[in-house]
């Protein structure tokens with residue numbers, strides 16, 4: 300990408316977030332972003348797109364000369380393609396629970412180091428993690444607590460009876476973030492983001508509370524160290540697994556990474 304040339308963004312996943320990001324890129328050319336390709340496991344999701352933008356096989360993504368590939372699909376995409384993408388362009392996975400696999404994460408960082416590419420960690424649903432990142436050597440403890448209505452959670456890994464069996468606030472998990480990621484891969488990407496920004500998957504503690512009285516999703520982050528104590532709380536209404544706020548946050552992450560023509564940038 301050179302000055303004046305749009306940054307080419309490859310999109311993997313054309314669901315709720317992917318469709319939103321596609322619309323933002325294609326309706327705001329002044330930002331200097333263009334679609335390199337769109338890929339999705341479901342052909343149905345791609346049928347209304349211009350055929351030249353559709354990529355059936357993510358293994359062929361390099362031919363579309365992307366500057367950044369954004370995964371908005373499933374942790375499997377990072378498992379299967381994360382390293383390959385980083386060999387030739389920057390990569391921003393949203394399904395960050397995939398990186399709780401220490402071997403995969405390390406391999407991806409090594410590939411990025413050799414290729415001169417960058418693994419972007421979008422803050423997504425987790426606000427305030429820039430401050431956690433800036434002082435990551437200084438925290439004695441970081442705890443993430445998520446409270447959600449059980450009907451907005453995928454509980455299949457921990458209970459057979461479904462969300463209606465939970466009738467009062469219930470702690471579903473308390474322990475290291477590395478262990479919660481494979482149990483609730485679609486619900487705890489924000490926990491993974493906090494771990495990646497701060498003291499890692501083993502030292503970051505996660506709590507997940509199902510509360511059937513809630514009509515909002517709440518994420519609390521507490522970080523304690525000798526220099527400071529941070530307490531961050533975010534509460535937002537839900538739409539499916541992701542909320543509208545999350546859509547805006549992820550779009551801003553992409554803009555901070557690659558957009559031009561933005562007159563003010565928070566950094």
Ligand SMILES: NC(=O)c1ccc[n+]([C@@H]2O[C@H](COP(=O)([O-])OP(=O)(O)OC[C@H]3O[C@@H](n4cnc5c(N)ncnc54)[C@H](O)[C@@H]3O)[C@@H](O)[C@H]2O)c1
Pocket residue numbers: 311312313314315316317338339340341344370371372373374375376393394395421422423424425484485486488489492539540541545
């Ligand atoms: N980091 C964060 O804070 C954060 C926040 C919200 C969502 N997420 C994650 O982002 C992802 C997208 O969220 P969404 O709300 O748009 O989901 P969604 O279900 O609306 O859309 C997912 C899309 O990905 C496609 N897909 C699924 N598996 C695929 C695969 N292996 N290869 C290619 N395409 C595949 C589906 O067909 C679908 O179109 C989810 O994994 C979600 O957990 C992360």
